[in-house]
Amino acid sequence: MRHMMRPWLRLWRSDAGSATVEFAIIFPFYVTLFMTTVELGMITFRHSMLERGLDMAVREVRLGTGTNPTHDDIKNMICEFAGVLPNCSTNMRLEMILVDPRSYVAPPADADCIDHSEDPSPLRTFNHGTSNQMMLLRACFVFSPIFPTSGLGYALAKDGAGNAAMVASSAFVQEPK
Numbered sequence: 001m002r003h004m005m006r007p008w009l010r011l012w013r014s015d016a017g018s019a020t021v022e023f024a025i026i027f028p029f030y031v032t033l034f035m036t037t038v039e040l041g042m043i044t045f046r047h048s049m050l051e052r053g054l055d056m057a058v059r060e061v062r063l064g065t066g067t068n069p070t071h072d073d074i075k076n077m078i079c080e081f082a083g084v085l086p087n088c089s090t091n092m093r094l095e096m097i098l099v100d101p102r103s104y105v106a107p108p109a110d111a112d113c114i115d116h117s118e119d120p121s122p123l124r125t126f127n128h129g130t131s132n133q134m135m136l137l138r139a140c141f142v143f144s145p146i147f148p149t150s151g152l153g154y155a156l157a158k159d160g161a162g163n164a165a166m167v168a169s170s171a172f173v174q175e176p177k
């Protein structure tokens with residue numbers, strides 16, 4: 001019996017392959033951390049470009065006295081100024097909401113976003129306003145995560161089509177005509 005147990009005891013006492021076991025345990029953690037870092041970097045970059053595009057478009061709208069740009073005109077300005085948002089014109093929806101600073105009523109907390117898995121719905125609100133009125137312009141951009149099944153891409157709230165959303169907003173006062 002002792003003769004049959006000797007190879008098993010030798011294998012049990014051997015430390016060959018211990019680095020492989022440690023690698024197999026730690027490697028998935030590092031891969032997940034790397035994927036999360038890449039995802040967070042892209043989300044941050046895209047969101048900062050969305051904010052930049054929105055701010056520059058709001059400046060154009062605010063200073064363009066006498067003009068009433070449409071939803072699509074403002075969306076095209078934002079996409080042009082942002083530059084790096086993939087399929088920007090089809091993945092973005094805007095809301096322009098009149099805000100009364102004297103009797104403030106908070107706009108809806110959830111932004112009006114596009115869900116590609118549903119039938120297109122009309123705009124919730126897009127009110128141009130008149131001279132000296134305060135307006136809130138909110139842009140919702142939906143994007144597909146780079147790694148949707150792991151790390152941060154898995155944890156993001158997604159719509160029916162598997163897209164996550166980022167929202168940017170800016171307030172301005174309509175210049176007098």
